[in-house]
Amino acid sequence: MPEGDTVHLAGKRLGAALVGHRLRRGELRHPRWVEHDLAGRTVTGVATVGKHLFTRFDDGRSLHSHLQMDGAWHLYRPGMRWRRPAHQARVVLETGDRVAVGFALHDLELLPTADEDRLVGHLGPDLLDPGWDDGHAAAALRRLTARPDQEIGLALLEQRVMAGVGNLYQTEVCFLLGLSPWTLVRDVPDPPAAIALARELLRRNADRPQQSTTGSTRAGEAQWVYGRAGQRCRRCGTRIRSAKQGDGVHARAAYWCPRCQPGPAPPPRHGATRAMEP
Template sequence: MPEGDTVHLTGKRLRAALAGQVLVRGELRHPRLVEHDLAGRTVLDVVSVGKHLFTRFDDARSLHSHLRMDGSWHLYRPGMHWQRPAHQARAVLETAERTAVGFALHDLELLPTAEEHRLVGHLGPDLLDPAWDETHAAEALRRFTDRGASELGLVLLEQRVMAGVGNLYRAEVCFLRGLSPWTLVRDVPDPAAVIALARELLLRNADRPQQSTTGELGRGREHWVYARGGRRCRRCGTRIRSAEQGDGVYARFVYWCPGCQPGPAPVVPAGGKRNGAPAR
């Protein structure tokens, strides 16, 4: 699932292309929305909230979309060939100069703009909220510390605590703070620093497609541990390990360096699959 910075950048690009423009074509091809035609509507704004996008129109309605695992928004000039099959398109918003196509958008809803909170009101503070201040930080910290008996790696992914962190930043934040993803939140030495680091990393990459946590943009040099299972740690040379964390549909692979991130860890057999509960 895309990280919050990817959704933020998508929203920024859609805003630049559509805001203030009248739609000459406004097709919604989602089964629940096919009767709606947005042609003639003016796009007022495109706003990202965590991993959610809202395209706001001049009739006081918003189109909500969530990319999930395989969704994406593409921008084209009218008449250009689409990079994904037309049958995957769920929304086509076209102005005189640009065409925005939403592919594989399983979550798509048209609702009154005044009711956007119905879909995002449960979220924790958005780490990329342009209005972020001490109040947001304090609320994120409160929600974070309330999960004291939960594993750090799981809490970082919980959008109800703070919105925007995905699997990549979960792994990188844990590494940079020197903490095992299986550390209980109540044992995290400086929770506020964890939140601040997550926000810093997202901000660092919010306006570019590359997601670097090392400060390097060269291919294969962007990350400390994420997707580097079995390779040597850039700091200590220990082989990076990977294992699933979470249960059922919420299980995700997490990467960590046992040398730089001491603490609880699962039993991982050859092949990298998690076997059993983490040692405490």
């Protein structure tokens, strides 16, 4: 599932292309909204909240989209060939010189702009909120420490704590703080540091498609441990491990260095794996 910085960048690009322009074409191809036509409407704004994106129109309505696992927004010039099959398109918004196509947007809703909070009001503070201040940080801390018995790897993913963190960033935050993902929240030495670091990592990558936590955007060098099971830790040379964390639809692959991140290990039922030593 895309991280908050990916959604933020998509919203920024959509806003630059559409805001202030009247739609020549405004198709909603989602079964639930197919009878609605947005042609003739002017786009007044594009806003993101965590992993949620709102495209706002001059008639007081907003189009809400969530990318889930496979959704994406693409921008084209009129007449350009789309990079994904047309049958995957759920939204087509065309102005005089740009075409915005939302592919595989399974979670789509057209609602009054005044009611946007109905979809995002339950979320924790948005880590990429341009108005982020000490109050946002304090609210996130209250929500995080209210889960003392939850594993920190799962707590960081909980959008009700703070909005925007996905599996990549929670993995890298745990590594950079030297915490096993299975450390309970009550045992985290410095919870405010976890929040501040998550925000900093998202901010670093908010305006580019490459997601780097190491400082390098070169292929194969961008992350410390995420997606690197069986490879050597960049700090100590120990083999990176991977195991499932969480249950059911909430299960995620966790990555960690057992030397740099001492602490609780995954219980046997999670099926921890380790690459074989040469």
